[in-house]
Amino acid sequence: MHGGTPVRGPRPWPRWPQYDTRTETELLAALRSSRWSVSWYSPDGEKSRERRFAEAFARYTGAAHGVSVDHGSGALVIALEALGIGPGDEVIVPAMTWVAPATAVLRVGALPVLVDVDPATGCLTAEHLSAALSPRTRAVIVVHLACTAAEIENIATVATDAGLALIEDCSQSHGTRWAGRAVGTFGAIGVFSLGAAKTLAGGEAGAAITDDPSLYERMLMLRADSRGYTAVAPDPGDYELVEDGTVMGANYCMSELTAAVLLDQLPRLDDQHDIRAARAKELEAGLTDIPGLAPIPVPAQVDRRAIYEYGIRVRPGAFGAIGIDSVAAALAAELGTKVYPPRVPLHRSVLLRPQTKPRFSAAWTATVDRATGRAYPGADHYRDHTLLMHHSVLLGDHRDVEDVLTALDKVRAHAGTLDPKGTP
Numbered sequence: 435m436h437g438g439t440p441v442r443g444p445r446p447w448p449r450w451p452q453y454d455t456r457t458e459t460e461l462l463a464a465l466r467s468s469r470w471s472v473s474w475y476s477p478d479g480e481k482s483r484e485r486r487f488a489e490a491f492a493r494y495t496g497a498a499h500g501v502s503v504d505h506g507s508g509a510l511v512i513a514l515e516a517l518g519i520g521p522g523d524e525v526i527v528p529a530m531t532w533v534a535p536a537t538a539v540l541r542v543g544a545l546p547v548l549v550d551v552d553p554a555t556g557c558l559t560a561e562h563l564s565a566a567l568s569p570r571t572r573a574v575i576v577v578h579l580a581c582t583a584a585e586i587e588n589i590a591t592v593a594t595d596a597g598l599a600l601i602e603d604c605s606q607s608h609g610t611r612w613a614g615r616a617v618g619t620f621g622a623i624g625v626f627s628l629g630a631a632k633t634l635a636g637g638e639a640g641a642a643i644t645d646d647p648s649l650y651e652r653m654l655m656l657r658a659d660s661r662g663y664t665a666v667a668p669d670p671g672d673y674e675l676v677e678d679g680t681v682m683g684a685n686y687c688m689s690e691l692t693a694a695v696l697l698d699q700l701p702r703l704d705d706q707h708d709i710r711a712a713r714a715k716e717l718e719a720g721l722t723d724i725p726g727l728a729p730i731p732v733p734a735q736v737d738r739r740a741i742y743e744y745g746i747r748v749r750p751g752a753f754g755a756i757g758i759d760s761v762a763a764a765l766a767a768e769l770g771t772k773v774y775p776p777r778v779p780l781h782r783s784v785l786l787r788p789q790t791k792p793r794f795s796a797a798w799t800a801t802v803d804r805a806t807g808r809a810y811p812g813a814d815h816y817r818d819h820t821l822l823m824h825h826s827v828l829l830g831d832h833r834d835v836e837d838v839l840t841a842l843d844k845v846r847a848h849a850g851t852l853d854p855k856g857t858p
């Protein structure tokens with residue numbers, strides 16, 4: 435930033451998403467099959483790729499059923515609809531997350547009630563959940579954030595005792611396991627974004643998992659305009675979706691081309707997790723030597739964690755009086771890759787503005803205090819004392835970790851030369 439030599443030399447960071455000739459072969463096969471959509475007929479009598487991906491992904495998580503969808507946002511909407519959530523209902527959403535859990539609740543006509551989170555992890559806790567319950571609370575969406583997991587067993591106990599439906603949003607935690615069991619299987623439904631940045635990337639894509647056969651059937655209808663699968667694979671030339679009408683749906687189907695990419699990517703996921711875990715271990719060892727910095731805590735019950743964004747906790751004063759935005763900008767300049775603080779929490783995010791849409795504005799104006807009228811010290815602290823890096827930074831070798839540690843040291847040493855508040 436001041437014109438000196440950055441820590442990172444010309445060596446490129448690992449690319450993301452990753453693909454090779456196997457991916458190209460899968461994609462080309464889908465292209466040449468002429469079956470680009472589950473709604474189109476099956477020329478060869480094979481199951482659709484999106485159905486095969488849903489089955490493979492359910493197996494990966496240990497859930498009984500999987501549903502492929504167009505986005506994580508679509509998965510959230512059909513999960514809420516399958517559970518019968520609608521007008522008059524309130525759904526608890528952590529204040530620290532991407533906006534989609536809140537907008538999905540609005541999209542089904544219910545009210546998202548934003549609740550504070552643990553300042554160290556950014557995740558909802560059982561205590562925060564218990565304190566936020568009201569007679570109108572029907573469900574909770576818990577988000578396993580960045581590189582850690584919410585205390586899911588305690589949260590599931592509170593949800594069960596209060597008669598709430600529990601949706602786990604695992605968009606940032608594909609394959610995280612809590613005491614040997616995959617997150618996403620502790621509540622009624624687990625939802626996943628499979629967007630391009632995620633650890634399992636399909637471009638624009640999502641999935642939902644459940645053990646409950648009736649929720650599975652409902653989610654199939656809800657995502658495909660009231661159509662479910664034929665009982666057996668279709669004959670060549672026949673359609674695989676049959677009209678049912680049990681519950682009215684909309685179109686949240688995943689493209690066959692996307693499913694081809696995901697079928698290629700899924701078998702790579704655990705090896706990539708292992709590489710990131712090895713780099714994270716090295717990084718954590720190095721962080722112990724840098725005063726005021728520590729890894730984001732991970733609950734002891736987590737025996738495998740997915741790292742979507744690697745998080746570093748910054749103790750107040752660790753960079754003198756320099757704000758987190760300036761610190762992140764300096765690190766990004768040293769490293770030639772993105773280093774950033776978390777997004778601002780939803781209670782002050784420009785992304786959550788229901789008043790800008792005719793469909794929501796009247797109801798939102800009347801209920802905004804119920805939705806966002808709490809204190810959010812945990813979320814605000816997490817925002818101002820966390821540094822994040824994309825998981826691809828951990829897909830290389832130990833030299834990358836050394837660069838990150840050197841940059842942290844250097845920025846700490848020169849913090850006095852930075853603009854305290856904003857971007858330099």
Ligand SMILES: Cc1ncc(COP(=O)(O)O)c(C=O)c1O
Binds near residue numbers: 534606626627628629
């Ligand atoms: C926690 C969380 N939920 C939901 C979503 C929405 O997923 P999509 O972008 O696939 O709609 C995201 C995307 O980043 C996310 O991080």
